[in-house]
Amino acid sequence: xxxxxxxxxxxxxxxxxxxxxxxxxxxxxxxxxxxxxxxxxxxxxxxxxxxxxxxxxxxxxxxxxxxxxxxxxxxxxxxxxxxxxxxxxxxxxxxxxxxxxxxxxxxxxxxxxxxxxxxxxxxxxxxxxxxxxxxxxxxxxxxxxxxxxxxxxxxxxxxxxxxxxxxxxxxxxxxxxxxxxxxxxxxxxxxxxxxxxxxxxxxxxxxxxxxxxxxxxxxxxxxxxxxxxxxxxxxxxxxxxxxxxxxxxxxxxxxxxxxxxxxxxxxxxxx
Amino acid sequence: xxxxxxxxxxxxxxxxxxxxxxxxxxxxxxxxxxxxxxxxxxxxxxxxxxxxxxxxxxxxxxxxxxxxxxxxxxxxxxxxxxxxxxxxxxxxxxxxxxxxxxxxxxxxxxxxxxxxxxxxxxxxxxxxxxxxxxxxxxxxxxxxxxxxxxxxxxxxxxxxxxxxxxxxxxxxxxxxxxxxxxxxxxxxxxxxxxxxxxxxxxxxxxxxxxxxxxxxxxxxxxxxxxxxxxxxxxxxxxxxxxxxxxxxxxxxxxxxxxxxxxxxxxxxxxx
Amino acid sequence: xxxxxxxxxxxxxxxxxxxxxxxxxxxxxxxxxxxxxxxxxxxxxxxxxxxxxxxxxxxxxxxxxxxxxxxxxxxxxxxxxxxxxxxxxxxxxxxxxxxxxxxxxxxxxxxxxxxxxxxxxxxxxxxxxxxxxxxxxxxxxxxxxxxxxxxxxxxxxxxxxxxxxxxxxxxxxxxxxxxxxxxxxxxxxxxxxxxxxxxxxxxxxxxxxxxxxxxxxxxxxxxxxxxxxxxxxxxxxxxxxxxxxxxxxxxxxxxxxxxxxxxxxxxxxxx
Numbered sequence: 001x002x003x004x005x006x007x008x009x010x011x012x013x014x015x016x017x018x019x020x021x022x023x024x025x026x027x028x029x030x031x032x033x034x035x036x037x038x039x040x041x042x043x044x045x046x047x048x049x050x051x052x053x054x055x056x057x058x059x060x061x062x063x064x065x066x067x068x069x070x071x072x073x074x075x076x077x078x079x080x081x082x083x084x085x086x087x088x089x090x091x092x093x094x095x096x097x098x099x100x101x102x103x104x105x106x107x108x109x110x111x112x113x114x115x116x117x118x119x120x121x122x123x124x125x126x127x128x129x130x131x132x133x134x135x136x137x138x139x140x141x142x143x144x145x146x147x148x149x150x151x152x153x154x155x156x157x158x159x160x161x162x163x164x165x166x167x168x169x170x171x172x173x174x175x176x177x178x179x180x181x182x183x184x185x186x187x188x189x190x191x192x193x194x195x196x197x198x199x200x201x202x203x204x205x206x207x208x209x210x211x212x213x214x215x216x217x218x219x220x221x222x223x224x225x226x227x228x229x230x231x232x233x234x235x236x237x238x239x240x241x242x243x244x245x246x247x248x249x250x251x252x253x254x255x256x257x258x259x260x261x262x263x264x265x266x267x268x269x270x271x
Numbered sequence: 272x273x274x275x276x277x278x279x280x281x282x283x284x285x286x287x288x289x290x291x292x293x294x295x296x297x298x299x300x301x302x303x304x305x306x307x308x309x310x311x312x313x314x315x316x317x318x319x320x321x322x323x324x325x326x327x328x329x330x331x332x333x334x335x336x337x338x339x340x341x342x343x344x345x346x347x348x349x350x351x352x353x354x355x356x357x358x359x360x361x362x363x364x365x366x367x368x369x370x371x372x373x374x375x376x377x378x379x380x381x382x383x384x385x386x387x388x389x390x391x392x393x394x395x396x397x398x399x400x401x402x403x404x405x406x407x408x409x410x411x412x413x414x415x416x417x418x419x420x421x422x423x424x425x426x427x428x429x430x431x432x433x434x435x436x437x438x439x440x441x442x443x444x445x446x447x448x449x450x451x452x453x454x455x456x457x458x459x460x461x462x463x464x465x466x467x468x469x470x471x472x473x474x475x476x477x478x479x480x481x482x483x484x485x486x487x488x489x490x491x492x493x494x495x496x497x498x499x500x501x502x503x504x505x506x507x508x509x510x511x512x513x514x515x516x517x518x519x520x521x522x523x524x525x526x527x528x529x530x531x532x533x534x535x536x537x538x539x540x541x542x
Numbered sequence: 543x544x545x546x547x548x549x550x551x552x553x554x555x556x557x558x559x560x561x562x563x564x565x566x567x568x569x570x571x572x573x574x575x576x577x578x579x580x581x582x583x584x585x586x587x588x589x590x591x592x593x594x595x596x597x598x599x600x601x602x603x604x605x606x607x608x609x610x611x612x613x614x615x616x617x618x619x620x621x622x623x624x625x626x627x628x629x630x631x632x633x634x635x636x637x638x639x640x641x642x643x644x645x646x647x648x649x650x651x652x653x654x655x656x657x658x659x660x661x662x663x664x665x666x667x668x669x670x671x672x673x674x675x676x677x678x679x680x681x682x683x684x685x686x687x688x689x690x691x692x693x694x695x696x697x698x699x700x701x702x703x704x705x706x707x708x709x710x711x712x713x714x715x716x717x718x719x720x721x722x723x724x725x726x727x728x729x730x731x732x733x734x735x736x737x738x739x740x741x742x743x744x745x746x747x748x749x750x751x752x753x754x755x756x757x758x759x760x761x762x763x764x765x766x767x768x769x770x771x772x773x774x775x776x777x778x779x780x781x782x783x784x785x786x787x788x789x790x791x792x793x794x795x796x797x798x799x800x801x802x803x804x805x806x807x808x809x810x811x812x813x
Binding site: 026029236256 | 292
């Protein structure tokens with residue numbers, strides 16, 4: 001069912017405004033191009049809203065956060081909301097400092113997100129900020145054992161914020177609070193490459209921008225795409241290759257992925 | 272005729288000061304090293320002029336522009352002008368926001384550029400800021416159909432600013448307002464790699480730094496180098512490769528390019 | 543003797559807080575992951591100390607220095623000192639501007655470093671700031687001819703600061719002011735890749751974090767690891783490959799390096 005979502009990105013060529021960290025900005029720009037979208041990186045408060053006004057999607061990422069970037073994110077997010085353009089939130093390290101937690105709280109209060117994507121500890125940090133009850137111990141990573149508790153946590157955040165919530169890890173969960181996709185694509189070596197999460201958030205913005213009426217399916221399609229490309233790329237590695245070769249192969253797999261291959265390779269269940 | 276310009280970079284090892292965006296700064300540093308130059312990235316107003324004072328060339332790039340970077344660019348540009356060191360301007364997204372347009376206007380007013388390099392919409396935005404008459408519709412990309420109008424636009428900007436103007440796209444134009452090189456190297460897949468334009472601007476600064484008396488030929492040699500390396504790199508790709516492999520192959524082709532091969536592979540006409 | 547130091551990194555998975563430049567931050571994050579450590583990049587003064595408080599090691603790097611980053615570095619460094627967590631200082635361009643020299647002076651005064659790593663001109667600049675007598679002309683690069691003078695300079699800085707000092711170049715020296723390792727791993731082509739020094743500083747922080755009681759041996763092990771991986775990677779290059787392929791191969795060699803191979807390939811003498 002996800003092939004058409006990739007096809008939509010390839011046809012729409014959406015321009016995605018990224019307010020993101022400087023560690024993985026290059027990889028984020030390149031994965032957007034590989035998917036058929038276009039990136040524009042701009043994080044000055046003086047221009048953030050104007051850049052968003054020319055874009056079809058927006059990603060806000062908390063990595064290497066600076067004080068000046070928060071008003072830029074708020075202005076861009078409000079502009080996107082006013083235009084009905086999807087906003088993806090990647091709460092990198094939301095639990096790692098009071099500064100990031102405070103920024104996350106401001107953004108959750110001031111911007112309506114189409115999708116929130118993070119790992120389990122980031123999503124738990126957000127859920128905590130947002131006052132969600134999460135009296136479950138979902139652990140730090142999604143495993144078969146923590147799957148149900150993680151899903152409950154994600155669904156609660158989704159219902160509370162109205163945003164499709166994607167928790168990625170060994171297993172990925174994408175839920176709007178009612179329906180949920182449980183996705184089993186990917187490869188453990190992806191954790192050895194910095195920025196695969198940031199890249200997935202940008203990819204999610206591209207998919208949501210191209211199919212704005214279907215954020216749940218668009219986000220799940222993006223998650224399957226990234227994971228499947230992690231599998232395809234892994235199969236190309238030689239014994240001497242490592243994460244640098246792997247990073248490049250993942251990006252190249254995104255470029256080469258066809259809707260048919262995504263249909264064939266996506267491994268998910270709808271719950 | 273361009274072989275000696277590459278040779279000059281290899282012999283002079285010019286130190287190039289780059290005030291540039293954080294998305295492609297790594298690629299810019301690496302392409303300068305690959306060409307035989309040395310990069311120094313520094314964008315704090317406190318040190319910009321001093322860093323320029325130790326350099327043989329300067330690039331100013333508007334990507335991920337911040338307010339603090341504008342005074343740094345002005346100070347560095349003035350220092351370079353005082354020393355007679357060439358300055359290359361890359362007006363990334365000059366038309367995308369009032370903030371960037373304002374910065375571009377300040378830079379055009381305060382700094383004398385040796386070369387301005389951008390795509391057609393960036394060059395048109397600059398020309399508009401600068402009050403150039405451009406009553407021609409050059410379209411958004413240089414194609415055989417828009418070639419004459421694009422050349423007229425570039426030549427008008429060159430005459431007005433005194434800077435060699437390079438407009439890059441499917442066809443590249445490099446003009447000082449009188450003579451013009453029309454260059455047909457390159458490959459369409461270069462558009463799938465972020466930062467090839469930023470890299471070319473840095474490469475242009477290296478070529479201009481090594482041949483400061485001949486900015487027109489130096490800029491055209493840099494444009495041919497980048498395009499030819501795009502062709503050489505493309506020929507090395509396998510069917511599973513994509514833009515990540517391509518990005519690396521382009522950089523490696525720059526490293527391996529000999530003056531003789533540049534002579535042989537450069538495809539241009541002087542108009 | 544260095545195998546166990548690599549093994550310790552692989553077992554401890556230390557989280558390393560990096561306050562570093564935006565040019566090579568991605569490579570720094572990836573090399574930490576490749577070695578078995580985890581990176582966290584954060585340079586806002588609002589969160590620097592808190593991020594350090596969750597980390598096992600800290601790197602401070604002067605590249606693309608901004609005024610706001612200095613208080614962040616000081617706060618993070620003091621936090622690390624209070625916790626007894628090793629801090630590595632990479633004085634990128636310390637001699638290139640008064641701004642960087644001033645920041646270096648503040649950091650040397652305010653933070654106790656476990657290791658200082660730089661090239662010869664950076665180490666000389668630091669030694670000068672710090673009032674070390676260096677009435678020797680060690681030249682700009684460590685060669686067999688300048689070896690003794692370079693060692694004297696490094697040892698004087700080490701004794702003065704209490705930090706293990708690593709001077710890297712054609713030959714690498716690592717000294718605590720008393721004992722010294724003279725290391726002959728590496729390949730000249732590493733100079734054609736931007737950021738190998740920054741990466742080595744981060745790697746050094748990971749090694750020091752995993753073996754905090756032995757900073758001299760940990761730093762020397764990191765230097766051997768980087769140099770040996772430069773040799774292994776070089777052996778994998780084809781005639782068409784250049785620095786982009788080389789950069790990736792180095793990182794992949796770090797990922798694949800075993801303690802046994804490090805034992806076998808390390809080339810050093812203890813003086």
